[in-house]
Amino acid sequence: MIDVIPVASPHLDEDDITAAVRVLRSGALVQGREVAAFEDEFSDLVDGRHCIAVNSGTTALWLPLLGLGIGPGDEVIIPAFTFAATAAAVRLTGATPVFADIDPVSFCLDPTAAAEAVTSRTAAIIPVHLFGHPADLGALLTLARRHGIALIEDAAQAHAATLHARPVGTFGTAAAFSFYPTKNMQSVEGGMITTADPGLARTLRLLRNVGMETRYCHEIVGTNGRLNDVFAAIGRTQLRKLPARTAARRAHAAHLDAALAGVAGISPPTTGIGAGHVYHQYTIRVDDGRDAFAQALLEDRVGCSVHYPVPLHRSPAYRTAAHLPHTDTAAAQVLSLPVHPGLARADLDRIVTTVLRHARREQLAA
Template sequence: MTRAMIPAARPLIGQEERDAVDRVLASGMVAQGPEVAAFEQEFSAQLAGGRECVAVNSGTSGQHLGLLAAGLKPGDEVIVPSFTFAATANAVAVCGAVPVFVDVDPDTFCIDPAAIEAAVTERTVGIQPVHLYGHPAPMDAIVDIAQRHGLWVAEDAAQAHGATWDGAQVGTFGTFGMFSLYPTKNMTSGEGGMVSCDGPEIARQMRLLRNQGMEKQYANEIAGFNNRMTDIHAAIGRVQLTKLPAWTARRQELAAHFDAHLEGVTTPVVREQATHVYHQYTIRIEGASAAERDAFATALREEHQVGCGVYYPTPVHRLPSYGLELDLPVTEMLAREVLSLPVHPSVSDEDRDRIVEAVNTVAKAGA
């Protein structure tokens, strides 16, 4: 009998979310309104240390508008990791600025402070760390570099809802922090993003930029965008926010089991200062070529019906949109070796055990 595929990711949408959408539809107010305002306040209290939060229509919009609100101008340089999703660098590039790609820590996959320090020039205005896979970047070192060089910090917390560094929530260290609410993230609003702001001026600029440059209708103060979140999406997000703590605990429970039982692969490292929220549980097939890692993934899917994903197979600096030749050896190594296993909250104990058995079997076969 063929077993059902365990998906690599699965959004969890229940009756409560459907009821919330119906409530908004029945109200007749579906554009940005009271649900968005309530979502911003609740998100701030639970995940952003009380910082003022601004909801937008996607995580990428949040990063783009946040950079503009921080004052990013054409020709400026922003230091970013190359081992991430392209949106991190794209948000810089669409502002007319220059993403400066640097290497990452091989253990946590997050940006390397030493690489940041080496990349600072007179044109550098900011640092954009990514809390990749749900593990926070080393924010104490990053903030120290920023302060010494007079730079701002823009946190890409797209995958890190609830993660902490030294007890402080991600999204509370920088000029702003962006959280994605895409369907496969740790929580979703269907589509959307949330930006935590370090002061009222950044928040006001965000609100202007998301709404055609106006606070009052037809009183446009600046040139802006239509990047608003709808009340429909916010209603979903508010329900998901109430479920996030239990979902995060399940992700951490699954990760602990994988740590204890996986063999023949390198399991994720968690720094002592970090709370990891496991948007992805990412192993390494150490010493593998990309083809060997891909064969490992194919065996998991086709022989064991275990979904998995490679995040990310091509470093951003080598994508056709950038096409750069850079010496980033850790990034290149990770792009060959990483493989993410299902760790979403709908993974059952039976699924969990199947995943362990599958990985250990494939690893042993390839040893």
């Protein structure tokens, strides 16, 4: 039987393992030199911004909200077409997530819909750079400044993505990255907060370390959001490989784009003007019968996945009566195909052949 082509392929190589073992043998395991070095090196990716390493992408979203004093009575505008962590971070502060619709091309928060959601209680906007495509940060920053509210970038899926040659993570009041194993770079688990505000950076360092800068001097109420040094060491080796792996993702996406262009019933992803997409996912639209199409691919051992079949405004934990037609349509049509750096040319050819075969079957059936 032929091997399954996985839709994602977390990759730890000998460099990562050697780095982890080195730290384990050192005995210095928590909030030490490796974390400091990782923060310093990641800063180069975000134009020298302050970087604060934490234990997850969710924490990386949650702590900036806390650091800005956002809480009960406040509203935060977010898309419903995203992973639940975006909404969970808001709810964990006591604030209310307010869902706005997406742009149907980029799948990111639509600035017009976000503007319509602003009220006197709005404290922040969190655009998500979904699937590795940057949100329309120019329009969203203008909106945030007009209303005097914070903009926090959810860059969990967008390491090294750019907008008009400027890296994501450098536009907002703060930004959050994730290093979960399926992300474009990983540290087994972890996250990074970036900000240009030195005062906020200090507050975030206190919040992640139970309110301490000096041992046993608790300046504020904080949490244990620390990243350990083993994971930081892995993050450092992964960061060095990020440019080559990003180039591979883009090359694989270009191959798929060329092969799938003009195929009836299928729409490859579109990259906006000035956007530097990093293809955390290669997400197509299937006009009709997405679930059956996905099942057919899986039966032919081509991995695929739906992100996200239940948008958050329809999820039990966050359900609202929000009318989000573009979000609902995307949830019914999107399908992510393998694009990760571990793919060989033969894998790409097999993905294309399988997708085209089932697309043609759907056309004949119609």
